Amino acid sequence: MSKNQENFKRGCTEILVLYLLTKEDLYGYQITQLFKEKSNGRFTMLEGTLYLILYKLVEAGYLSTYSKTVGIKRTRKYYHLEPSGQEYLNRILNEYDEITKGIAMILDREVQNYEQD
Numbered sequence: 001m002s003k004n005q006e007n008f009k010r011g012c013t014e015i016l017v018l019y020l021l022t023k024e025d026l027y028g029y030q031i032t033q034l035f036k037e038k039s040n041g042r043f044t045m046l047e048g049t050l051y052l053i054l055y056k057l058v059e060a061g062y063l064s065t066y067s068k069t070v071g072i073k074r075t076r077k078y079y080h081l082e083p084s085g086q087e088y089l090n091r092i093l094n095e096y097d098e099i100t101k102g103i104a105m106i107l108d109r110e111v112q113n114y115e116q117d
Helices: 004-024 028-038 047-059 083-116
Strands: 062-070 074-081
Touching: 004 028, 004 047, 004 074, 004 083, 028 047, 028 074, 047 062, 047 074, 074 083
Parallel strands: none
Antiparallel strands: 062 074
């Protein structure tokens, strides 16, 4: 994967994590698997990278956590989207929409100018 792809993905990761948590509470490994599954393998996430993002979102108050026992001795840490996290997601989705619209406008102009030459 190119450095450009990595940088672009890194910028989208926070939005995608928050969006997945609008559907249901999830644990870390589950989030990494959903990234892979929903993108048909185009978007993979290392757990270490994910946990840094989750920690940042918890510290900001956008997510909360709780533990749930699974099986005999296994405990999973689930992440829950708080109302402030939903507001933050809405805000960054609006910013994302504006950026992508601007990019599309620039690319369309470039394509039109190129085709005219």
